[in-house]
Amino acid sequence: MPNTQYPIPNTQKLQDLMQQVGISSFKALSRAAGVSERQILRLRQGKLEQMRVEVLLKLSSVLQMSLNELITAFSTLELLQEQKAPTQELLQEIADLRREYDRSQLQLEQQREILLQELQQSSLQLLESLLLQWPTAAQKAQENPQLAAVKIVPLVQKPLEKLLQAWGVEAIAPVGAELSYDPQLHQLMEGIAQPGEKVKVRYTGYLQGEKLLYRAKVSPV
Structure with a gap:
């Protein structure tokens, strides 16, 4: 057959x-x-x-x-x-998978919260001197307008430098520096400049590794 x-x-x-x-x-x-x-x-x-x-x-x-x-x-x-028994088993397995998924999502959310708290804690430690001394310095400056600002600057500058260093952030160039204009790194505040022409940094920009965070603001010399 x-x-x-x-x-x-x-x-x-x-x-x-x-x-x-x-x-x-x-x-x-x-x-x-x-x-x-x-x-x-x-x-x-x-x-x-x-x-x-x-x-x-x-x-x-x-x-x-x-x-x-x-x-x-x-x-x-x-x-x-x-097939009532197999179907019930199938539905139970689906329910178990959903519960496992919900549990995993909750764990991820908790881990995000812990990481955020750790980041905040480490940042506060780096800014400790600023947090403790800045309110007093600001009050003294209000009480005595003749107080030289140069004495207050280190209170802000040093903690900020520590924080940026810890996060791998560095300035493109210091304020007041004269350098060759690079439109990839510099933003003209006024006037016109061609790549390679001298410009002066008015506001510094920042890089984090190879990533550009903010372009430095410049003006023609």
Whole structure:
């Protein structure tokens, strides 16, 4: 007798979904999802209740549909009624995965909060002298307008330099410096200048490693 092959029930349905996302073969689907072709065969045969949720999640992601949509597409009402125990296990596994996801999100949020607190704490330590001495210096300056500002500058300058150094931030050039105009690093405040012409720094700019934070503001000499 001739060897007659019967069509697998959900083959055409799966091929239609694959075509929508540009996947041409079951082997290509297997590679894209990172699951075995045997698992794909189970899906085609309507044996979805025998498949792990992890596998279904991978397939639904590649097919660009939700897990619920995949289950609905390859399950029937009769199947759900006949296989109550496996279905309940499947739903329980989905619930467990959701709880694990929520727990991971909470942990990430807590880690962000801890990192932010550590950053704030280290920054406050670097600015300690400014925090402790600046209010007193400002009060004395108000009480005595004749107090030379040069005596107050170090209170601000030194902690700021420590903080910038700790963060790997450095000035492009000091205020008052004369240098060759570079439009990549310098911003003209007034006038016109060609690259290479002398300009004077009015407000310093900053680099963090190779990243430009702020261009230095300059004016033609």
